[in-house]
Amino acid sequence: xxxxxxxxxxxGLLGGSLGxxxxxxxxxxxVVGYAHRPETLDQALSLGAIDEGYDDPVRAxxxxxxxxxxxxxxxxxxxxxxxxxxxAPDAVATDVGSTKASVVRxxxxxxxxxxxxxxxxxxxxxxxxxxxxxxxLFDGAVCVTTPTARTEPVVLAGVEAFWRHxxxxxxxxxxxxxxxxxCDVSHLPHAVAAALVTAQQPGAERLAGRGFLDATRIAGxxxxxxxxxxxxxxxxxxxxxxxxxxxxxELESLLDQDRAEELREWLxxxxxxxxxxxxxxxxxxxxxxxNDPS
Amino acid sequence: xxxxxxxxxxxGLLGGSLGxxxxxxxxxxxVVGYAHRPETLDQALSLGAIDEGYDDPVRAxxxxxxxxxxxxxxxxxxxxxxxxxxxAPDAVATDVGSTKASVVRxxxxxxxxxxxxxxxxxxxxxxxxxxxxxxxLFDGAVCVTTPTARTEPVVLAGVEAFWRHxxxxxxxxxxxxxxxxxCDVSHLPHAVAAALVTAQQPGAERLAGRGFLDATRIAGxxxxxxxxxxxxxxxxxxxxxxxxxxxxxELESLLDQDRAEELREWLxxxxxxxxxxxxxxxxxxxxxxxNDPS
Numbered sequence: 255x256x257x258x259x260x261x262x263x264x265x266g267l268l269g270g271s272l273g274x275x276x277x278x279x280x281x282x283x284x285v286v287g288y289a290h291r292p293e294t295l296d297q298a299l300s301l302g303a304i305d306e307g308y309d310d311p312v313r314a315x316x317x318x319x320x321x322x323x324x325x326x327x328x329x330x331x332x333x334x335x336x337x338x339x340x341x342a343p344d345a346v347a348t349d350v351g352s353t354k355a356s357v358v359r360x361x362x363x364x365x366x367x368x369x370x371x372x373x374x375x376x377x378x379x380x381x382x383x384x385x386x387x388x389x390x391l392f393d394g395a396v397c398v399t400t401p402t403a404r405t406e407p408v409v410l411a412g413v414e415a416f417w418r419h420x421x422x423x424x425x426x427x428x429x430x431x432x433x434x435x436x437c438d439v440s441h442l443p444h445a446v447a448a449a450l451v452t453a454q455q456p457g458a459e460r461l462a463g464r465g466f467l468d469a470t471r472i473a474g475x476x477x478x479x480x481x482x483x484x485x486x487x488x489x490x491x492x493x494x495x496x497x498x499x500x501x502x503x504e505l506e507s508l509l510d511q512d513r514a515e516e517l518r519e520w521l522x523x524x525x526x527x528x529x530x531x532x533x534x535x536x537x538x539x540x541x542x543x544x545n546d547p548s
Numbered sequence: 549x550x551x552x553x554x555x556x557x558x559x560g561l562l563g564g565s566l567g568x569x570x571x572x573x574x575x576x577x578x579v580v581g582y583a584h585r586p587e588t589l590d591q592a593l594s595l596g597a598i599d600e601g602y603d604d605p606v607r608a609x610x611x612x613x614x615x616x617x618x619x620x621x622x623x624x625x626x627x628x629x630x631x632x633x634x635x636a637p638d639a640v641a642t643d644v645g646s647t648k649a650s651v652v653r654x655x656x657x658x659x660x661x662x663x664x665x666x667x668x669x670x671x672x673x674x675x676x677x678x679x680x681x682x683x684x685l686f687d688g689a690v691c692v693t694t695p696t697a698r699t700e701p702v703v704l705a706g707v708e709a710f711w712r713h714x715x716x717x718x719x720x721x722x723x724x725x726x727x728x729x730x731c732d733v734s735h736l737p738h739a740v741a742a743a744l745v746t747a748q749q750p751g752a753e754r755l756a757g758r759g760f761l762d763a764t765r766i767a768g769x770x771x772x773x774x775x776x777x778x779x780x781x782x783x784x785x786x787x788x789x790x791x792x793x794x795x796x797x798e799l800e801s802l803l804d805q806d807r808a809e810e811l812r813e814w815l816x817x818x819x820x821x822x823x824x825x826x827x828x829x830x831x832x833x834x835x836x837x838x839n840d841p842s
Contacts, residue, residue: 461719
């Protein structure tokens with residue numbers, strides 16, 4: 255799918271980057287943006303992230319063939335219900351939310367006539383706002399699509415083709431499977447990074463080097479957006495934290511009992527797994543969770 | 549202190565970088581290296597990290613005015629005792645070990661006549677070996693010096709001046725204080741990164757983005773060296789893991805009880821602390837722990 259008219263609802267870091275990327279990669283694509291604040295629209299227009307901007311989402315979706323909701327997860331249901339009557343008959347809708355089970359359930363229950371499939375483009379940064387938008391934000395990163403039994407195959411294929419056209423590698427999972435697995439690589443690391451920062455003794459921060467700064471970089475993300483994500487996915491997060499505690503238990507018993515050889519094997523196994531997780535192309539990608547609706 | 553003849557015992561990533569940095573920054577400094585393996589010496593010579601190389605540490609320290617031990621923490625006592633009789637009368641010795649209490653105790657007890665002070669230049673990478681040595685590895689990073697009541701002031705001043713000359717910011721702590729604080733910013737993050745990797749469910753790794761990769765990068769470090777560090781500092785590490793568990797307890801109770809506003813405050817406080825920890829110059833620095841004696 256190569257939209258002629260792309261509607262981006264929420265023009266923050268992700269929405270702005272989406273506009274820039276679509277204009278760079280999809281020939282003849284006109285990008286229409288919605289934001290609550292006029293200053294955000296002005297900024298998005300002047301950066302070239304959108305061609306037209308509206309502070310009314312209903313006007314922003316008119317005649318669009320693809321609508322991408324780039325607002326926080328908690329706002330999606332209301333926003334989609336509001337624009338649904340104004341969508342063109344063939345319009346396809348997707349989103350960029352960091353959790354998918356609740357989003358997809360709300361979309362399907364509240365707006366059964368909308369041709370919707372959930373997406374999670376795993377790109378972003380701890381920065382917020384359209385000022386940090388980049389045309390190459392999605393390039394080489396993973397996008398998860400989350401179809402259900404209700405998803406029309408042509409809608410799924412169209413949305414996946416769109417993300418691939420922006421340079422993304424598409425992985426398809428059920429919404430529940432997405433939330434369970436993404437928790438381990440995104441929500442648990444965020445929770446742990448915040449806990450690591452919180453656990454620091456006074457005076458330690460002046461010894462912080464690159465290792466600490468990299469390990470905790472994600473903890474600098476926006477508290478409000480992460481609160482919504484962690485609460486929305488809390489049952490998976492609780493299970494993931496439980497697995498992390500078990501790993502720490504293992505480590506502590508090896509330390510307590512001075513089992514040097516097993517400790518080395520435990521560290522080597524982790525190092526091997528970490529090195530295997532290092533992708534080639536995906537280095538520039540990132541984990542999501544900071545879509546700023548402004 | 550600007551040594552005329554610098555002896556580097558252990559020519560790995562740190563030792564090799566030390567040679568390159570000294571030759572670039574200290575005019576007229578001749579760098580003499582010791583390594584166990586002849587291939588390491590050849591490589592260090594061809595990279596210009598050392599001017600002379602020996603597989604006998606006693607020969608490598610002869611006539612040196614500064615000797616820097618760049619071998620793993622566990623080897624330091626034997627190595628220092630071996631070279632002590634061959635040191636020039638005015639020679640000063642230091643090291644680059646990631647833990648300091650045991651190193652300084654061993655140095656002072658086994659070699660009371662050696663003019664020694666402990667150092668921990670917090671620079672490194674998860675890479676190993678002289679092939680990855682860089683002249684700018686230390687630039688802008690922190691170096692902790694760990695004097696005791698036995699340390700001669702002139703030795704401390706000389707060693708600190710040397711690290712500053714390589715572009716480092718020097719912090720002075722007691723060996724115990726160093727081990728307590730460094731645990732929070734280096735050993736705990738390493739343990740947690742390894743536990744995060746270990747706790748991953750099958751299939752999650754293909755969703756890993758930049759956030760996960762940054763948060764776990766340090767877990768890719770050498771298992772043998774980290775085993776020695778974690779075992780050597782295990783009492784502090786156990787206390788640090790305890791504080792991390794308390795932070796996770798807080799987070800879990802906020803999630804369980806759906807206390808959204810307090811959760812947001814908890815995340816915001818962590819984000820503020822993380823942003824405050826971001827130094828300007830120090831960005832290129834890093835945490836230590838991979839000095840490769842080859």
